[in-house]
Amino acid sequence: MSYDKLPLEPLFAKIDELKPQFISRLEKAIAIPSVSGDESLRPKVFEMSAFLVQELTNLGFDDIQLKDLGIQPPPVNDPKLQLPPIVLGKYGNDPAKKTVLVYGHYDVQPALKEDGWATEPFTMYHDTAKDILYGRGSTDDKGPVIGWLNVIQAHRELGWEFPVNLVVCFEGMEESGSLGLDELVAKEAKQYFKDVEQVTISDNYWLGTTKPVLTYGLRGCNYYQVIVEGPGADLHSGIFGGIIAEPMTDLIKVLSTLVDSSGQILIPGIKDMVAPLTDKEDKLYDAIDFSVEELNAAAGSKTSLHDNKKDILKHRWRYPSLSLHGIEGAFSGSGAKTVIPAKVIGKFSIRTVPNIESKKLDELVFKFAEEQFAKLGSPNKFKIELIHDGNYWVSDPFNASFQAASKATQDVWNIVPDFTREGGSIPITLTFEKELGVDVLLLPMGRGDDGAHSINEKLDVSNYINGCKTLGGYLHYYAKA
Amino acid sequence: MSYDKLPLEPLFAKIDELKPQFISRLEKAIAIPSVSGDESLRPKVFEMSAFLVQELTNLGFDDIQLKDLGIQPPPVNDPKLQLPPIVLGKYGNDPAKKTVLVYGHYDVQPALKEDGWATEPFTMYHDTAKDILYGRGSTDDKGPVIGWLNVIQAHRELGWEFPVNLVVCFEGMEESGSLGLDELVAKEAKQYFKDVEQVTISDNYWLGTTKPVLTYGLRGCNYYQVIVEGPGADLHSGIFGGIIAEPMTDLIKVLSTLVDSSGQILIPGIKDMVAPLTDKEDKLYDAIDFSVEELNAAAGSKTSLHDNKKDILKHRWRYPSLSLHGIEGAFSGSGAKTVIPAKVIGKFSIRTVPNIESKKLDELVFKFAEEQFAKLGSPNKFKIELIHDGNYWVSDPFNASFQAASKATQDVWNIVPDFTREGGSIPITLTFEKELGVDVLLLPMGRGDDGAHSINEKLDVSNYINGCKTLGGYLHYYAKA
Incomplete structure (x- = not known):
């Protein structure tokens, strides 16, 4: 695939230069145990929203809002339990630019050292030998959320104009059923989100551990x-x-x-x-980097129903x-x-x-x-x-946002990403598509072995830093599309 | 069925006379919430064993022993939780008489008013209109246990010699798996229980609500x-x-x-x-008092697999x-x-x-x-x-103890009892049979609708008082057999 490269080297160099600061920012986010599923930690979820508001303020966001979602409906122990707010913010308001909404979540899965973690789950541990960041939320989803903020910081320090108007929508109940989110998206579709032309979600993972992917489909x-x-x-x-x-x-x-x-x-x-499976679609699976062995490793058993990569991927997707x-x-x-x-x-x-x-x-x-x-x-x-x-969701991997993300990925990783689907659901994808009437792009940062809901959750530093470059590069390519 | 009647009228009259005292004794037993399945109530189970020791002492029992069973094995909340003791006692020691062991249990199922009880479960309520005693343990198994003691009191007040040597074995963990009982029976078979020639258990129920039964079989x-x-x-x-x-x-x-x-x-x-079903066995089912309607009432639904009494009984037994x-x-x-x-x-x-x-x-x-x-x-x-x-258990309904119990039942109820089996197990039956090498008789006191493990457990006064007469009469007939 050939394309006109944009001169993004200065941005990528700045991101490399800021790496220590970016790691430190993620460390601060991980240190807040914003577990939405544990009522006793609800104040920490609120603390995490305040942390984000402070970051957005420091970065020059406008119209920052904490959307109150009211009391959490039963079953709850505390009948007055407050839902964490949805954090909204706008960066840029230029009618000549495209407007992109980025969604992420600032709550995390529960984690206890006793569950089998090698290190304290809410104290980020940087394994410098492997260059891996360990900690609850590192990959799901604080790494990507902080990643968007890092991209803005890099632009500001470079003195570069931001290529798009960015709207952020960060929720604090994703790990607990996204309570209140659908209603908020519907309500703000013609208000806070009225100029949004594209939604980008960085809350899934590469299929494997070595090759970047862009995700264009989900099963229902x-x-x-x-x-x-x-x-x-x-x-x-x-x-x-x-x-x-x-x-x-x-x-x-x-x-x-x-x-x-x-x-x-x-x-x-x-x-x-x-x-029906067309020849064209059938061929798509040839290029994708996956193997029966990877499935066995993920399942912890040799109980695959299919003996080859293509059948596995087709039956998953x-x-x-x-x-x-x-x-x-x-x-x-x-x-x-x-x-x-x-x-x-x-x-x-x-x-x-x-x-x-x-x-x-x-x-x-x-x-x-x-x-x-x-x-x-x-x-x-x-x-x-x-x-x-x-419902299931399938997008067009050849549309403007997927192609922009593909170009950015090639700039950063020197490889054409795999265009993948996922077997599971990310319901908010459909909500944004339906309520805002725009395309959605799933642009993952972490790897398939990050252990999002498991012990020893991690994010490789290369995925974090190259992920920031990819998010930034994608916005530039999308702006020009 | 004709038989030589024994002159038991004075005993029966004395039991009628003592009815208020017998009801009062049962009331005291019900008032002790000896729930073996609730660790927090374990002291009450011990209190119940002490109550029995006091009663046995008052009635002139010898060699009363509280057999310690040690610590309750896991799973338990309290790793030092003590098992309730098995209460043993002997009444009479005449080598010329037969020796009968009677087994019962002094622990009960859990019960809370909130479960739907019409009255406090551990405060006996005497519905004088229906002449029914309500309370946890009334029928399972405090009524029968106290029943044996009542029989001795009646003999003492009459100045009658007791017809047999009686050995009592009352356990406090029956509702929680009879922990430790099998080992104790095996250990005492040649010691405390060495003279026992017959075991009688009163811990099951009539098939229905109107006709007495004697039980000669259990499924495994x-x-x-x-x-x-x-x-x-x-x-x-x-x-x-x-x-x-x-x-x-x-x-x-x-x-x-x-x-x-x-x-x-x-x-x-x-x-x-x-x-194989023989004609002789097939005919046995004709006489038994039961109906599809009774099954429907007990199950709370019309989902019987069989449309006639005989098939139901055969498939249950x-x-x-x-x-x-x-x-x-x-x-x-x-x-x-x-x-x-x-x-x-x-x-x-x-x-x-x-x-x-x-x-x-x-x-x-x-x-x-x-x-x-x-x-x-x-x-x-x-x-x-x-x-x-x-294992399943089947005894001979024509042996000495069953025939003695049948005669006593006819004396008291003026009807030949049904000889029934049960679909469930009473494992202690087999333990006694195996370890002591003697016949076992199941001689129920309560009715099929007593609600042994349910809310509003009850024992009709007529079953309680006539039950005492039957237990006493049975011992007299058995002594002569």
């Missing part, structure tokens, strides 16, 4: 529950075993018909909705899957309990892809499950429900 | 777990769904092959071990059943969690009957489950294990 998820109900209360299997129709027996029978051990969904009609998650109401402890559960609720979900229509999928699932139950001839009561759904 | 129980293990840790279904062999899929498939919705066990070879209890390691909460559980453990048990050999059953179950898993062609790891087993 329809989550169902199957309820089978019989006796008025849990019964003793000694007294009632053999004489009462047991809800667990029926539920297990129905769940067993949904998917086979090779991962094939057995519900008719779903496959027919999946967009472009085919639906069905997972059985568990059963509510049955015995779930260790040891032995001789209960006949009176009401059991099986949970499963289907990951959706183009062109599965969510409502049509629900119809097929409901009809099939009801048929399977009917076959059993059981006197128990049966119900199937959708708990929640979220 | 073999409890299994099926373990399917794949990834090294729980995985995200977005990232790994469709590319990894999911342990839940395999487990559900295997569990679905074990039993069908009509209650038929699908594992080959088990049916062949079940003792003399045929095996298989119940799926639940899954450990899978998602079991409410709501939605998009997890692929790494290791899931399915729990199921089979109720056993004559002539199922426990070891042979294990072999059949293991072989079948392993075959079913092998069919799946899954790369996951599979294991099936027995968690615990307990």
Whole structure:
């Protein structure tokens, strides 16, 4: 791929020069244990929002706002628990420039040294031999959030004009269901966000550990529950075993018909909705850097359903899957309990892809499950429900923002990035696309082995610093597009 | 059935006369919340043992012992938690008389008013209109335990010689797995219990609400777990769904092959071990007082697998059943969690009957489950294990103790009792039979609707007082047999 290179060397050199300051800024952010899932640490989440406001102020942002989201709805221990605010800010307001919104989150997953961390999770540890920064939030998502701020600092110190108007939207509840975010985005679409032409999210990861990626697709998820109900209360299997129709027996029978051990969904009609694989798309997978070994390493087992890279990637990204998650109401402890559960609720979900229509999928699932139950001839009561759904997302990897990000990546890393999709969902992607009516770009900073929700979360210094260069370079290329 | 009646009227009259004292004694016992499953109430279980020692002393028992069982093994909150003692006592020591051991338990199930009790569970409430005594432990098992003491008091006040030597064995952990009891019985078989010729247990219930029963059979129980293990840790279904062999899929498939919705066990070879139904046995069920409506009322639903009394009773008592209890390691909460559980453990048990050999059953179950898993062609790891087993028990309803109990029942209730079996297990029955080498009689006091482990547990005054008469009369008939 050839393209007109922009003269970004001075920016990249400045970012290199500021590396110690950037690492120090991230260290300060990691030191604030802004765990949104731990009520006792809620003040720290607020402290983190204040830290960001101070940083934005220092960098010359305008119209900085802390959007109050009110009280956190139940279940909570403290009925007056305040949701952390969404931090908004604007950098630049030139009608001649494009306006880009960048989203990130300043809350983090829980972390305790006792969980198996090699170092204190909220004290950044710089392993200088490997040049890796360890700490909760390093890669998810404080590194990228701070990265955007670093890019602005570099421009200011260079005396360069910023290439776009930047709007930041940083939330503090991403790890706890993004409560209040959808409503805020909808409300501000025609107000605070009215000039936004593009949204960039840096909150995912490279597929592997060596090659940068740009992400243009996500699977959706329809989550169902199957309820089978019989006796008025849990019964003793000694007294009632053999004489009462047991809800667990029926539920297990129905769940067993949904998917086979090779991962094939057995519900008719779903496959027919999946967009056919074209030769062009098939070839896309050839270039992507991935292997069965990488999957085995990530899963911690050699239980892959496919023996080659391409099938793995296709089944992660472009085919639906069905997972059985568990059963509510049955015995779930260790040891032995001789209960006949009176009401059991099986949970499963289907990951959706183009062109599965969510409502049509629900119809097929409901009809099939009801048929399977009917076959059993059981006197128990049966119900199937959708708990929640979220659509898949696919963007055009050849649009202006993806191409700008690709050029910046090549400038920084000297390699054409892989254009990847992800198997999971990032619901805010769809919210921004729908509410603002603009393209969204997923531009990850960290690597696939960063351990975002695990112990010893890390961000390689090379990813952090080159990530800042890529974020900055991307804005320049996008401004010219 | 005709028999030589013993002149027991004076005893029965004395028991009627002492009714207020007997109710008061039970009230005092109920007032001690001896819940063995609640560590914070452990001192109350000890208090209950002291109450019994005082009663036994007052009644003239000899060689009263509190058998220390040591520290309760984990899992416990308090690592020094003391097990409640087993209370032993002897009443009479005449070599010319038969020696009968009576077993009961002085601990109770948990109970809180908030669970839905109409009255305070540990304050006995005498509903004089219905003549029912409400309170935790009233029927399970303080009523019967106190019943034996009442019988002795009545004899003492009459100035009657007691017909047998009585050995009492009252435990305080029955509702929590009878920890330590088996070892104690084995140890005392040739010591404290060396003269025992017969064991009588009053810790079960009439089948229904109107007709006395004597119980001569119990089903056994073999409890299994099926373990399917794949990834090294729980995985995200977005990232790994469709590319990894999911342990839940395999487990559900295997569990679905074990039993069908009509209650038929699908594992080959088990049916062949079940003792054939003879015409003689088949006829036994005709006389028994029971109905489909009673089953529906007990289950709180109209989900019976059989439409007639005889099939229900046979499937509860003399045929095996298989119940799926639940899954450990899978998602079991409410709501939605998009997890692929790494290791899931399915729990199921089979109720056993004559002539199922426990070891042979294990072999059949293991072989079948392993075959079913092998069919799946899954790369996951599979294991099936027995968690615990307990044999079925069947006695001879025509032996001396059953016939004695039958005569006493006819004297008191003016009806021939039903000879019944039970679907559940009372493991101590087998322990006594095995360790002491003597016959065991199950002689219930309460009714089928007493709500032993439920809210509003009760004992009808007629069952309590007539129960005392039956216990006493039984000892007289047995002494003469």
